[in-house]
Amino acid sequence: MRNPPDIPTAFVQQMEHWLGSEARDLIAALSDKPWRGLRYAAVARPHGELPQSLAPFLGDGVPWAPDGFYLNPGPSLGYTVLHQAGSFYLQDPSAMAVAVALDPQPGERILDLCAAPGGKTTYAALLAARRGGAQLVANDIHRDRVLALAENVERVGAPCAITNESPDALAEAWPQAFDAIVVDAPCSGEGMFRKDPAVRKEWRPDAPERFQALQKDILRHALTMLKPGGRLVYSTCTLNPLENEQVVLWLLEHYPVELEPLPDWSEWRPARSDWAGNREEVRLAKRLWPHLGRGEGHFVARLRLCEPVADKPRRRSKTATPSTDKAWDGWLASLVTEVPPAWRRTSVRKTIVFADALGDLALPSLRVLRPGPPLAERKGQVFVPHHAASRLLPVGFFRATVEIDEEAAIRYLAGEALTAPGGLDLEAPFCAVAHEGFHLGFAKRAPGRLNNLYPRGLRSTRIESLAALAGAVASSS
Numbered sequence: 005m006r007n008p009p010d011i012p013t014a015f016v017q018q019m020e021h022w023l024g025s026e027a028r029d030l031i032a033a034l035s036d037k038p039w040r041g042l043r044y045a046a047v048a049r050p051h052g053e054l055p056q057s058l059a060p061f062l063g064d065g066v067p068w069a070p071d072g073f074y075l076n077p078g079p080s081l082g083y084t085v086l087h088q089a090g091s092f093y094l095q096d097p098s099a100m101a102v103a104v105a106l107d108p109q110p111g112e113r114i115l116d117l118c119a120a121p122g123g124k125t126t127y128a129a130l131l132a133a134r135r136g137g138a139q140l141v142a143n144d145i146h147r148d149r150v151l152a153l154a155e156n157v158e159r160v161g162a163p164c165a166i167t168n169e170s171p172d173a174l175a176e177a178w179p180q181a182f183d184a185i186v187v188d189a190p191c192s193g194e195g196m197f198r199k200d201p202a203v204r205k206e207w208r209p210d211a212p213e214r215f216q217a218l219q220k221d222i223l224r225h226a227l228t229m230l231k232p233g234g235r236l237v238y239s240t241c242t243l244n245p246l247e248n249e250q251v252v253l254w255l256l257e258h259y260p261v262e263l264e265p266l267p268d269w270s271e272w273r274p275a276r277s278d279w280a281g282n283r284e285e286v287r288l289a290k291r292l293w294p295h296l297g298r299g300e301g302h303f304v305a306r307l308r309l310c311e312p313v314a315d316k317p318r319r320r321s322k323t324a325t326p327s328t329d330k331a332w333d334g335w336l337a338s339l340v341t342e343v344p345p346a347w348r349r350t351s352v353r354k355t356i357v358f359a360d361a362l363g364d365l366a367l368p369s370l371r372v373l374r375p376g377p378p379l380a381e382r383k384g385q386v387f388v389p390h391h392a393a394s395r396l397l398p399v400g401f402f403r404a405t406v407e408i409d410e411e412a413a414i415r416y417l418a419g420e421a422l423t424a425p426g427g428l429d430l431e432a433p434f435c436a437v438a439h440e441g442f443h444l445g446f447a448k449r450a451p452g453r454l455n456n457l458y459p460r461g462l463r464s465t466r467i468e469s470l471a472a473l474a475g476a477v478a479s480s481s
């Protein structure tokens with residue numbers, strides 16, 4: 005058999021060991037183009053739909069993710085107004101299954117332990133919002149990756165707290181604290197071979213074994229943070245059974261957990277019990293194989309913890325009390341028509357006012373990047389709205405909003421001032437700026453114009469018009 009260029013020979017041999025002659029089909033499929041996907045993402049409008057202007061880019065719906073679509077071949081949509089506005093998230097179709105497996109329930113306390121750059125967190129936040137909301141904490145151990153996580157979480161308006169900790173530090177702080185935990189584990193990434201040449205290049209024959217040790221270590225800590233009866237969703241984007249079925253087998257053999265059935269997703273296959281000591285229940289976990297389904301390689305298992313693993317539940321720490329700051333309350337009233345209760349329980353760090361999403365999980369020992377979504381910056385006695393706050397509410401909830409067309413939005417995202425339209429509420433010093441019903445950020449009233457408050461660090465002159473990109477799709481098809 006001829007291997008596709010730069011697929012490691014040792015990987016082919018390992019797959020031949022597990023799959024026998026079927027390995028030929030898998031390796032051949034790795035020469036195909038990867039499947040790209042996109043899903044609806046705006047958490048503030050959880051029942052909304054993708055804007056019509058995206059229609060030329062969308063192929064079939066993703067069978068296992070009600071919000072997902074395959075993308076037609078063509079240019080990336082990452083530098084478009086609607087992407088910057090958080091209306092959609094570019095995500096591999098197979099990866100969408102993880103939040104669907106998590107199935108957030110109303111009012112749950114959920115931890116995404118390996119969350120960066122935020123694909124699963126942001127989808128979990130959307131699904132939770134649809135059910136009336138949950139308390140969501142997203143963590144990643146790596147400082148640079150956690151910043152990307154914060155940017156994505158803010159872009160789509162997911163109201164979660166973000167920590168930057170190791171699993172063992174969190175386990176010590178939060179025993180039996182969560183109703184559900186996602187471990188989308190660091191892995192050898194074999195499912196990403198088709199998509200990312202760097203992953204193929206970095207892969208080593210001992211990678212599955214090394215990652216298995218790390219995955220067990222992360223899971224050990226994750227389980228201590230689950231309440232009895234809580235759910236653990238374990239997922240990887242790799243193919244090797246060492247990191248998938250055999251990790252699940254290890255969990256079943258060492259912890260009071262049981263596997264739960266997942267929805268009946270077409271194109272996904274049962275995990276292989278013959279790779280897990282013939283434990284029949286392992287088949288309840290699922291795999292997407294690149295040669296058998298429309299997506300990149302992925303593995304998902306959902307387990308329930310039957311008895312607690314940690315000795316005792318955590319000690320509760322103090323929660324933020326609702327604001328008694330008259331200046332803050334007055335300012336909020338000038339900004340929004342109806343103040344969300346979460347915006348009155350704040351946590352102030354340096355000059356930034358955050359909605360407190362950590363509640364009694366807050367502990368001084370933890371590295372917290374964001375205790376919740378940033379709402380405003382305090383400058384002396386005045387407040388300036390943080391652009392992330394615009395994403396937390398649907399259009400119509402700020403006292404003043406200007407809806408702009410794509411051309412004006414491209415200029416706004418590049419940092420230009422806007423012309424002030426007539427008819428704005430003159431009492432409101434700040435107004436939200438929206439495009440196609442999705443907030444982009446804020447502007448401040450000035451004589452005859454609106455000064456641009458879109459953060460300098462996010463401004464870009466690379467944003468392209470969807471109409472121009474749709475032309476490229478048409479010519480490539």
Ligand SMILES: C[S@@+](CC[C@H](N)C(=O)[O-])C[C@H]1O[C@@H](n2cnc3c(N)ncnc32)[C@H](O)[C@@H]1O
Pocket residue numbers: 099117118119120121122123124125144145146149170171188189190191218222
């Ligand atoms: C597969 S990625 C997560 C992708 C993410 N869930 C998403 O959907 O965008 C695995 C993550 O695990 C993190 N990680 C690596 N080593 C870790 C460790 N020892 N403990 C916790 N997380 C770790 C990495 O920084 C990486 O962001």
